[in-house]
Amino acid sequence: MAGSPLPVADRPLVSPRTRATVRVRRSVGWVILGVLGLTMIFPFAWSLSTSFQGTDRLLQVPPQLIPESPTLDAYRRVAEVIPLVRIVINSIVVSVSVTVLQIVTSALAGYGLARFKFKGRQVLFLLYLGTLMVPSQVTIVPLFIGMSQLGWLNSLQALILPMIASAFGVFLFRQYFLQMPDEMEEAAAIDGAGPWRTFWKVAFPYARPVAATHGILAFMASWNSFLWPLFIARDEQSMTLPVGLASLHGRYQTDWNLVMAGSVIAVVPVILVFAAMQRHIAAGLLLGGVNR
Amino acid sequence: MTWLGSARRWWVAFLAPSFVLLIIFTIVPIAAAGVLSLFQWDLLTDPEFVGLGNFAELARDRQFRSAVVHTLVFIAGYLPVVMVVGLSLALLLNRRSRLAGVSRVVFFMPVVSAWVAVALMWRWMLNSRFGVINWMLGLIGIEGPQWLFERGWAMVSVIGVSVWKDAGFVMILFLAGLQAIPADCREAAFVDGANPWQTFWKVTLPLLTPTVFLVSVILLINSFQVFEQVWILTGGGPLESTTVVVEQIVRNAFSFGRMGYAAAMSWILFAFIFTVTLIQTRLQRRWVHYGG
Numbered sequence: 001m002a003g004s005p006l007p008v009a010d011r012p013l014v015s016p017r018t019r020a021t022v023r024v025r026r027s028v029g030w031v032i033l034g035v036l037g038l039t040m041i042f043p044f045a046w047s048l049s050t051s052f053q054g055t056d057r058l059l060q061v062p063p064q065l066i067p068e069s070p071t072l073d074a075y076r077r078v079a080e081v082i083p084l085v086r087i088v089i090n091s092i093v094v095s096v097s098v099t100v101l102q103i104v105t106s107a108l109a110g111y112g113l114a115r116f117k118f119k120g121r122q123v124l125f126l127l128y129l130g131t132l133m134v135p136s137q138v139t140i141v142p143l144f145i146g147m148s149q150l151g152w153l154n155s156l157q158a159l160i161l162p163m164i165a166s167a168f169g170v171f172l173f174r175q176y177f178l179q180m181p182d183e184m185e186e187a188a189a190i191d192g193a194g195p196w197r198t199f200w201k202v203a204f205p206y207a208r209p210v211a212a213t214h215g216i217l218a219f220m221a222s223w224n225s226f227l228w229p230l231f232i233a234r235d236e237q238s239m240t241l242p243v244g245l246a247s248l249h250g251r252y253q254t255d256w257n258l259v260m261a262g263s264v265i266a267v268v269p270v271i272l273v274f275a276a277m278q279r280h281i282a283a284g285l286l287l288g289g290v291n292r
Numbered sequence: 293m294t295w296l297g298s299a300r301r302w303w304v305a306f307l308a309p310s311f312v313l314l315i316i317f318t319i320v321p322i323a324a325a326g327v328l329s330l331f332q333w334d335l336l337t338d339p340e341f342v343g344l345g346n347f348a349e350l351a352r353d354r355q356f357r358s359a360v361v362h363t364l365v366f367i368a369g370y371l372p373v374v375m376v377v378g379l380s381l382a383l384l385l386n387r388r389s390r391l392a393g394v395s396r397v398v399f400f401m402p403v404v405s406a407w408v409a410v411a412l413m414w415r416w417m418l419n420s421r422f423g424v425i426n427w428m429l430g431l432i433g434i435e436g437p438q439w440l441f442e443r444g445w446a447m448v449s450v451i452g453v454s455v456w457k458d459a460g461f462v463m464i465l466f467l468a469g470l471q472a473i474p475a476d477c478r479e480a481a482f483v484d485g486a487n488p489w490q491t492f493w494k495v496t497l498p499l500l501t502p503t504v505f506l507v508s509v510i511l512l513i514n515s516f517q518v519f520e521q522v523w524i525l526t527g528g529g530p531l532e533s534t535t536v537v538v539e540q541i542v543r544n545a546f547s548f549g550r551m552g553y554a555a556a557m558s559w560i561l562f563a564f565i566f567t568v569t570l571i572q573t574r575l576q577r578r579w580v581h582y583g584g
Contacts, residue, residue, distance in 0.1 A: 029384045037398045044401060046424055047413045059422045105310040112306030117294050131318050135517055135565055137538055138558040141545050142324035165313035195295050195302040224406035226520050231546060242408040249412055256416045263409035274404045275397060
């Protein structure tokens with residue numbers, strides 16, 4: 001968050017009395033923030049705590065935030081009742097493939113739209129933008145029918161392929177390549193590189209910030225996605241984490257330590273990725289909150 | 293530089309991967325949904341052409357009408373609250389401080405977490421007998437309701453949990469808007485003796501209207517598509533009091549095998565979103581201040 005202006009209060013043009021009121025106001029602000037912050041953290045803490053609780057302790061009154069005798073039982077049992085390792089691998093394979101393929105195809109198409117002049121370029125771009133307006137629920141029923149006709153239900157390719165073309169990604173890369181300084185390409189062209197080599201040697205590296213931002217957003221969207229996998233991944237061997245979690249809850253309604261252990265497993269990786277790459281995400285959301 | 297001469301044909305290669313996928317997995321399905329909405333099809337027997345029969349039935353379908361109403365009720369409850377909370381957070385965090393950075397991460401944790409996991413966490417906390425929320429209410433002498441299983445409270449819970457999850461997202465968008473406001477505007481107000489309350493209403497908010505507009509468009513589009521939280525928290529119950537449009541699409545396609553009917557619903561959803569966005573864009577001239 002660079003460039004945030006200094007709060008007015010820090011400037012020296014204020015009398016001491018006003019400064020005191022300002023200080024009081026700021027402290028009140030921090031108190032409110034603290035309370036709201038706790039409201040954000042508490043559900044996570046509570047789930048974590050429940051996931052380390054033994055089944056016999058779940059329903060005790062008063063409930064404890066810090067388990068008296070913490071145990072990994074719930075995690076062990078999750079791995080027994082659903083193919084957890086398989087489900088995690090599915091989630092990783094699907095999310096990574098979708099992310100990488102989305103970045104590559106979007107970067108290529110964005111470059112094509114930005115750096116070539118051809119008939120119909122404007123129409124093509126508008127077509128991409130137009131698809132952004134249609135909610136994904138419209139395509140889901142026909143896609144589901146298509147996949148079931150192909151016999152691709154319960155397959156990972158059915159989870160990956162429809163998610164690769166990203167109009168939003170193309171839009172981002174196009175905007176970025178439009179600003180690329182001509183000299184970069186010209187230097188490559190003098191060295192005799194054609195468009196293809198220039199793209200990989202010069203343009204794609206230049207667009208790394210967009211790739212990072214869009215990549216994180218794409219990864220999170222894919223990792224968390226539920227609706228499409230709900231249609232496609234019906235048998236446990238092809239499930240991703242959110243669907244596996246929903247089915248775990250469906251079967252073990254009252255074993256909340258199991259369900260919370262599953263939730264922790266689903267949530268922790270994205271929170272870590274997010275904490276590590278916070279900056280890119282904020283920037284990305286600003287670029288395109290539309291496409292969450 | 294744009295590629296010319298023999299290199300100019302390369303645009304096809306750059307656009308092909310993305311565009312072919314876009315046609316197969318987005319454009320064709322959108323068209324197919326239109327055709328499909330004119331048929332009755334359970335995937336087992338042959339599709340039967342019914343013209344606008346599905347739409348006529350939708351107009352009479354009590355369940356669908358109730359889903360539309362509940363989607364609107366959800367939006368009416370969720371949208372104003374999440375915008376006020378998100379804006380307040382942004383105002384409180386719009387300062388330079390280490391703590392502000394940390395807070396942003398905290399408020400963003402729910403945003404990056406999977407809806408399924410978040411909804412399950414809350415389902416456990418809102419459990420009427422053993423949930424921590426009702427336990428805490430009990431400490432101050434309040435007997436909490438059966439949050440997810442009582443008419444009225446169920447919708448309140450869905451809205452509340454959604455606000456909890458999305459507040460950080462709205463906050464980030466407003467933070468960006470706030471940081472784009474020149475510091476001297478607010479300084480001028482301060483020098484003129486305006487208190488923070490006056491400064492907010494007379495200076496900050498008018499300058500922020502473009503962001504308010506953007507945020508409201510994004511949130512409205514997203515909230516018409518409300519699904520996961522309902523599916524996990526209440527399943528549309530009790531007595532259909534929280535059933536929403538996307539949930540009806542899923543039920544019809546997924547559980548009842550009514551593909552044409554579900555496709556017709558998805559077109560209605562699209563029409564709703566399209567119309568509302570159009571109205572918003574038209575109305576913006578009346579209250580959004582650009583430039584200045």
